[in-house]
Amino acid sequence: MLRTKYFPFSLRSLHSLFLASSCFASSSSQCKRRSLNPPSLHPPEPPKKVPHTVSAHGRSWDDPYHWMRNTDDQDLLRYLKRENDYAEAYMADTCGLRRRLIAEMKVRMPATVATPPEPWGTWEYFQYIPEGKEYPVLCRKPRVQTGLVKSALNYIYALGKEQILLDWNQVAEEYGYVHIGSCRISPDHKFLAYTLDSSGSEFFSLHIKCLRTNRIVYSSSTDKGVVSLAWTGDSRFLVYTICDQTQRPYQVFCHKVGSGEEDFLIFTEHDRSCCVDITSTKDFKYITINSNSRTSSEEGLHN
Secondary structure: OOOOOEOOOOOOOOOOOOOOOOOOHHHHHHHHHOOOOOOOOOOOOOOOOOOOEEEEOOEEEEOOOHHHHOOOOHHHHHHHHHHHHHHHHHOHHHHHHHHHHHHHHHHHOOOOEEOOOEEEOOEEEEEEEOOOOOOOEEEEEEOOOOOOOOHHHHHHHHHOOOEEEEEHHHHHHHHOOOEEEEEEEOOOOOEEEEEEEOOOOOOOEEEEEEOOOOEEEEEOOOOOOEEEEEEOOOOOEEEEEEEOOOOOEEEEEEEEOOOOOOOEEEEEOOOOOOEEEEEEOOOOOOEEEEEEOOOOEEEEEEO
16 A cells, blocks of 8 residues: 555556467477577677676676676677577567467556556545556546535536656656656645666666646756655655665755755764665654664654
8 A cells, every 4th residue: 555655656567578488288399309509590609708807895706798887889789689680580480479479468458557546635646557658657636525515626626637747658768768766745745756767777866846847846966876765744855865886875865945055964874784764754744764784773753
């Protein structure tokens, strides 16, 4: 059950299907006769090895494939193309079967998938994956009122359309890749704060969007490594954690929305065995700062 102020975007793409090749009983003998490398196909040459030594934690070892970390390397791109071409040629006789399996799976899947509306204040928040799209969309609409006195408001709300707060698909079109980490609506429903990884590095940048103007009012650097988010009760401050190079959340900062002031440090966890997490209390009066290890847990309050 989602908390009213917390939207852990756990929807996954429903159209991405991983299909493994298989042999049915009627063709089992043919599968047994099929060799791993058909005579007409030649496996691609293995990738090149470049001498490189990696050192960490007082140890060193050889990593001849370290050059593959550069995803723009032309030798890497050519090698991946050769591997893909070989895989396509090797599996060419299963193309018809794969198409039939995909078509059958698509028929069994709904065109769109949506979460139940989450009522909070005067709004209902929900998310759904549009038909033909890969990523979800976060929306809200005015909450339906009850009672004769509020019938006029219901009529007005019925005339309004849902408001799109964040569309993963648009972000993916801009960057080519999208991974939304944390996402928080401010208590006054005027701002949306979220973290974004647009490169696959797992280091998230922080963005704050004004829901009245539909504009981004703050963006942090991409290498900041923002993890957890929590709003203060007056919606003037956003508290967040950042991680170190080992992706351990260890510091808590506070950002004053719209001020242009530098974010100030609230807490630092110096024990490398502990990770820091933050959250708001249900009444938004306090921010809890949690420091956890495998064997211990500490919690503090900040107002």
